[in-house]
Amino acid sequence: MFLLLAxxxxxxxxxxxxxxxxxxxxxxxxxTIGLLIVxxxxxxxxxxxxxxxxxxxxxxxxxQGQMPTKQLVDGALILFxxxxxxxPGFVTDALGVLLLVPPxxxxxxxxLMRRFRRRVTVIGGSSGASAPGGFPFGATYxxxxxxxxxxxxxxxxxxxxxxxxxxxAAINP
Numbered sequence: 001m002f003l004l005l006a007x008x009x010x011x012x013x014x015x016x017x018x019x020x021x022x023x024x025x026x027x028x029x030x031x032t033i034g035l036l037i038v039x040x041x042x043x044x045x046x047x048x049x050x051x052x053x054x055x056x057x058x059x060x061x062x063x064q065g066q067m068p069t070k071q072l073v074d075g076a077l078i079l080f081x082x083x084x085x086x087x088p089g090f091v092t093d094a095l096g097v098l099l100l101v102p103p104x105x106x107x108x109x110x111x112l113m114r115r116f117r118r119r120v121t122v123i124g125g126s127s128g129a130s131a132p133g134g135f136p137f138g139a140t141y142x143x144x145x146x147x148x149x150x151x152x153x154x155x156x157x158x159x160x161x162x163x164x165x166x167x168x169a170a171i172n173p
Contacts, residue, residue: 016089023090039093043085046100051078073109 024032054074061068077099084096098104 016091019090036088043093043096047078047082050100073112074105077105
């Protein structure tokens with residue numbers, strides 16, 4: 001994790017500065033600044049357009065009673081693309097634009113979902129009886145992509161019907 005953070009905070013800015021200097025020496029300083037501004041404006045428009053498209057898909061999935069897992073991953077990728085587009089520089093802007101293009105985003109989403117599928121499973125449904133550990137007997141185990149799965153390494157229990165807890169007693173000054 002430390003190496004990743006070191007890469008992000010040290011190496012990426014150095015690469016960005018190098019590319020900006022190279023572009024500025026080729027086309028001029030004012031043109032480079034103008035190009036960075038144009039890329040940021042176009043990127044912001046693309047982020048808004050793609051974000052609204054994904055938002056409509058999420059609403060449609062929810063209205064149909066389905067879990068919008070693919071759309072939520074797309075939304076996270078678009079959010080990350082927006083953060084990359086806010087970072088001044090050509091390399092991060094190029095990566096951000098790649099995340100905004102649907103075919104590239106779909107490929108990255110597939111990789112991420114396969115990776116997460118091995119790590120997270122959500123329990124849905126309950127017969128009322130509980131196994132040791134509080135997980136219900138007869139529960140349906142559902143992967144993040146909506147497919148049923150008999151096992152998981154990390155389990156999220158969304159079926160707990162615990163009685164509401166009393167709020168903490170007010171502290172009187």
